[in-house]
Amino acid sequence: MKIRHTDVLVIGGGLAGLRCAVGARRRGLDVRILSLVPAKRSHSVAAQGGMQASLANAIKGAGDNEDVHFEDTVRGSDWGCDQLVARMFTHMAPKAVRELAAWGVPWNRVRKGDHEAVINGQRVTLTERDEAHGLITARDFGGTRKWRTCYTSDGTGHAMLYALGDRAVAESIPVDERVEAIALIHDGGRCQGAVVRDLITGELTAWMAEATVMATGGHGRIYGVSTNALINEGMGAALALETGVARLANMEAVQFxxxxxxxxxxxxxxxxxxxxxxxxxxxxxxxxxxxxxxxxxxxxxxxxxxxxxxxxxxxxxxxxxxxxxxxxxxxxxxxxxxxxxxxxxxxxxxxxxxxxxxxxxxxxxxxxxxHYSMGGIRTNHRGESPWLRGLFACGEAACWDLHGFNRLGGNSVAETVVAGMLVGEYVADYVEQEGGRLSMSPGLAREALAREEARIGAILARPGHEDAQAIRRSMEDIMTRQVGLFR
Ligand SMILES: Cc1cc2nc3c(=O)[nH]c(=O)nc-3n(C[C@H](O)[C@H](O)[C@H](O)COP(=O)(O)OP(=O)(O)OC[C@H]3O[C@@H](n4cnc5c(N)ncnc54)[C@H](O)[C@@H]3O)c2cc1C
Structure with a gap:
């Protein structure tokens, strides 16, 4: 049986996982990222339109600030979000966009005289603010009162993910790709890592960690037709739920x-x-x-x-x-x-x-x-599960409740990097404060490994003739027909 140790185990190599890992690593901790696919092929790469941050550089963004972004986010959430989280988020988003610029994201910029736009279907020429030349510009997005969505053409997620992937390499953070976390290791009160299956060899490893971060993305693929990547099956949410201790929240809040x-x-x-x-x-x-x-x-x-x-x-x-x-x-x-x-x-x-x-x-x-999962693993504003100590979550997998019942476009990739930034620090605080006192329990890891081995063995040995794909299609169909646009 293989048992390995790290300070922080980050499950997920998308934008949220990478940014969180960088934060914890910069605090001097041993961090390891796990991903089903190479990190730069995580679903974040598909984000097209942009990232909201109230820089107020574009002409139609003039007068924008974090208060206006906050109000838009709260209204956009159908008044359902956690306003403390929305405050933290809108305050940090401009910092996150500038940090990404420093790390190599080629944001589209304001160009002198480049002031033509189509507004409400009409081409108009805007005449002011040539002085903003060279600053990061923004485009209009739904539900916002200002042009606030920073972008790199329509390949924003690609540019962000590549910059963060490179940053993780620069910070010497190991990324294990083509592995799948299949169970969390815990004693009912504290999470101590995960059992992980190598998708090439099938070998199981128990990764023991002081803190475990779920950054596993959304669960769109429980629907038959979704804009999400095929790997977005909600595995992270399932693992948290299966502990019987951690909880999910707002799972009925699904965006179309x-x-x-x-x-x-x-x-x-x-x-x-x-x-x-x-x-x-x-x-x-x-x-x-x-x-x-x-x-x-x-x-x-x-x-x-x-x-x-x-x-x-x-x-x-x-x-x-x-x-x-x-x-x-x-x-x-x-x-x-x-x-x-x-x-x-x-x-x-x-x-x-x-x-x-x-x-x-x-x-x-x-x-x-x-398109998007507003619900996920319930955390407090520090990204930690209130029920299972040492279990953190960030990005689309989490529900710290930034989006309530509806996420504004451009607020998700912004959330991934802001949450990664903040939760990375809170994880490091947790490990620094609690780490010395936490005794890892190899017995717990051995038990978890044995349980998962037995579970896989039992599945393989089953004599039944049910077709898993047919059951899955039926679930997708029910979700599409009955858990749809109208609540
Ligand atoms: C087509 C499309 C366009 C979008 N455009 C925008 C946009 O313009 N602006 C915006 O704000 N938002 C946009 N979004 C939403 C946004 O892209 C996502 O919400 C965000 O990128 C999610 O990032 P993440 O890091 O939370 O998860 P992901 O990028 O999905 O990463 C999840 C990671 O978890 C790993 N993983 C999952 N399960 C396991 C497991 N069991 N074991 C190990 N690893 C696991 C995966 O390998 C992956 O590395 C778009 C979404 C789609 C579908």
Missing amino acids: HPTAIVPAGILVTEGCRGDGGLLRDVDGHRFMPDYEPEKAELASRDVVSRRMAEHIRRGKGVPGDATKPEHLWLDITGLGAAHIDKNLREVKDICQYFLGIDPAKDWIPVRPTQ
Whole structure:
């Protein structure tokens, strides 16, 4: 039996796990990251549109500050978030964006005279603030009163994840990839690490740790159609729940994104609408202003998604067929080919590869689709489980309750790095204060290993003929039909 030790075990190599690991490492601790896939292939890489931070450099961001960001976040959450957490978050987001710039993220910048924009479908020229030239700029996103979403074209997650992946290497943090945590080791009161399976050899290892951080991402793949990567199955939440001690929270709060392409379910970013894209129905009518006169396409995501479903129910959807469900249109043709080539190039690629269309000329078929998990492993504002000491969580896997019932676009990648930054420090505090007094229990690790070996053996030896894939498809179908857009 293999038992290994580290101070901090971070399960998950996406944005949240990497940033948390860097924080704890910088406090002098031994840190190890585990990931199902190479860290730079974590789902964070798919984030397109951007990261919210109230820098107030863009012309339409003038007057922005952390109070305005806080108010938008609280309102956007349907007044359901934890306001202490929202305060901490909006206060730290500008620092996080600048830190990432220093670590190599090539944020789009304000350019002198580059003041053309499409607002509410109309191309306008903005004339002030040439002095902001060279500063990090921002685009418009749903549910925000200011242009606050910092971006690198529509490959923001890619740029952020690569910068943080490189940072982890620079800090000499080992990343074990193609391994899967399959159980937490705990004594009912304190978490002491995890049992981990090597996905290539099948070998089990007990990783014992003073602090264990779950940064395992969301659980979108419990739905049949989702914008999430195939690995986003909610494994972290399941492991926490299976302890019988740690708890989950807000699991009913699931976000549906208005614009996933039909039928593949691949996301095209909210940046499309932020930059001026419009939603149209079967008649080519732009319907969102009829429902939401003030923000139209840029009302918050839950609102736009529900309005789209409502409009389809009124018979205004584009009829589907055997290959395609009923849908609506996203029209970004007004932005022009040059803008799309520069700022929405991944969207262009997705449209070409998966639909065979050119979004500069053709409307994109879209429909609301499962996108984000607001719920997750319940923690306090320090990212620690109130029920299982030494168990921390951050990023999409966690519910420290920043998003309440609806997350604002751009607030998630911002959350991953801010939470990583803060929770990394709290984890280090915990290990420094409690570490010397914690006695690791190798007996506990041996028991956990034996239990997991027996469990896997029992599964392999089962004589039944049930088809796991069929059961899974049935679950996905139930979730899609019955746990959907309307609560
Ligand atoms: C298509 C798309 C576009 C998006 N665009 C934006 C955007 O523009 N702005 C924004 O704010 N948000 C966006 N989001 C949301 C945002 O990208 C995610 O919420 C965020 O990146 C999640 O980061 P994370 O670090 O919490 O998890 P992830 O990046 O999902 O990382 C999870 C990690 O956990 C590991 N893991 C999971 N289970 C195990 C296990 N059992 N054992 C070991 N390792 C495990 C995985 O290997 C992975 O390394 C988008 C989401 C999607 C789907």
